[in-house]
Amino acid sequence: MAGRGRRTMSFSVDSVGISRGETLPPAVQQPTPVFPVMEQKPLPLTGGEEAEYLTALKQDFRGAMRSLPCFIQPAAAHRDVERYSDKYHLSEKKDGLTDWIIDWKRFPKELRVHISKPPRDGGALTCLGGAPAGQKKKKKVGEKEEVLLKLETLEKKEEQESSEEEGEEKKKQKEEEAEAEEEYDEEEFEEETDYIMSYFDNGEDFGGDSDDNMDEAIY
């Protein structure tokens, strides 16, 4: 501060409006409050049909985006304690980007992620897949299921001889895959265990089911 001992400020002149001897507002000693008091209340929002429709559109769009394959969920958060059933639950959330067919010509080569489905379908279907850990498990199970699938493929082939021309192979493969998917999703065949998946249900979701039948007592 210039002028030690003199109490003049750098530009207290009439032209800015501070006359001599006038009390200036007190010096600010701390940051301004986070939520200062508003002297004027803000105007209410414009309501009306259009605004409501726009709001509804916005909320619908957000909801729709969550269900699209573009919405990438990170891997499930680690629980506090590692549980035995985690090993068997891991492959549940693996759909990811499988139903998003990407035209790889429009993307740089390095972004291409090839995850071939387990060898049981006999044809590599390129699509984005999950972490390598899931891959290994699927491969193991795949080998065991090939026999089952071969039988089903033969059944399918008989049915499909009367269908149309080209793209047949692809269709079959995809169908086998669909079949395999259905099979795979069945509870008994997951992860080489002898128990059905609900055996590994650790009871954390209990109490959410509807209690329609109040006749039987629940112990």
Added chain:
Amino acid sequence: MTAQEICLCGLLLREHFGEVVEKVGTHLLRSGAQNLRTIVHETNLSVDLVKKCLCVLVQHGACSFTVGRKGPGSPTEYHACGERILRVLRYSRYIYTAKTLYGDTGELIIEELLQRGHVTMSSTVKTVADRLTQNMEEGQSLDYSEVSSTFSKLVETHFLQRCPPVGAAGTSGGAAPAEAPATPAAPAAAASTAPPTAESFPECYTLPQVTLTGRGKRQLVPEDGEDQRNAKRAKMTSESHGDEGIYWQVNFERFHQYFRDQAIISAVANKMDQTSSEIVRTILRMSEVTTSPTATCTKPLSTNEIFRSLPASYNIPRHILDQYLTLLVDDPMEFVGKAGESGGGMFVVNLHKALANLARATLESIVQERFGSRSARIFRLLLRKRHLEQKQVEDFAMIPAKEAKDMLYTLLSHNLVQLQEIPKTPDFAPSRTFYLYTVNQLPTARMLLQNCYKTVANLIERRLFETKENKRLLEKSQRIEAILASLQASGAEPEQLSEVEEMISAPEKQQLDVLRLHVNKLDSAENQVDETIFILESYISSTSAS
């Protein structure tokens, strides 16, 4: 990009694409162009996840890739586009505009394209037809040709455009010479490495020859395994329709042009009357496709042309039209200008001036609502008179000295008013310097735009907080709704339904209602702030272009 813009982009990415994409996106926005390895290293995510995120961002046009800086052979670099991400805020407005102009079909087409980013025409038509068929009565279905015709109308009026072609490793395909529309444009060996804009592609509004016949399919309820298998088979048939490789995207600039025109028309209607706004609307409609988005004013139109193109319901005589046009030209707002005398008078709409006036009105209104009408009077005075001394402000504004001083200092501390020093002597001595108050419209507009971004970010944060607080309650109500729906579908008795409904207690219902009210209010507020953002952004970009 400023910190507020990056914060807002992050929140929008999180809501629409998930947290992982948010992380990658904000990292790219903060650090500029980077290659894949660096991104993986700095975000500590797995390579697969980063690749997926980049695919999502590129698919939606939020990220572009180019050959690395060190020339061909170096890894591709990814560059996020913050402006494109901020557009997400305006999606509902785009969809609503398409609905008003082209009905439900147009609305669904635009919604589909906004959800997926880049889509081919055939898949869009199929999905939209299926969706519309869902909502129709049993036994009716929508033909593909209806949807195709709406699609072509959207392309003709430039609301949709083709995605520019992409060469290998991101080199531009260049402006390919006109080829047969059915074949996808093959990328030519490019000399330049700048990524092409959609407009530079000469085919960007050409419809491909698409063979698309059929009707919308109703989604089958899987009753037994047979049906499910059939449905899956139908989904996976990939017939080629002749437009492989031709992707379409929404042309945001065209929508912005439309919004700008709407703003000008409603401003004229508010200031003058309905007929003048109809005249301005006619002029703007006639110059829609001939005016480039960055033009200062529309192409000159003669009175004769305007007279011929007025809507039939407004049969005003010729001399009345002349009077209206003269009034519009003389108006201080200067929306319409006279460009010559031939043809009975050539008239243009001054787009940049109109935008500047709209922005000025927005600033004045902001000051008025925040500081009161007398501060607004001072603000308007300074905008008009440019530089004024303290004494002159008091005199012109007719406000007592002490209050005027207080108001000026408040405005000064909020940076809405600036102090300009003009020295009489080279040493800037305070007693020998003029101090003038002034308002600069452009920097003030920029500052208020950043405030708007921060406002929207705060609104989104608050909404996320409210939903998180009541997450348990929301989940419970969703479960109950699902149970109710399934019970109703399987035909349950009313007692069972009421029993299930009673699982939510009355105070919980009240809490849910309050929550819904808050969320709706916050969403609606976001939309309104976005309108202000649009006006300010258009004004700022118009000044930078000229």
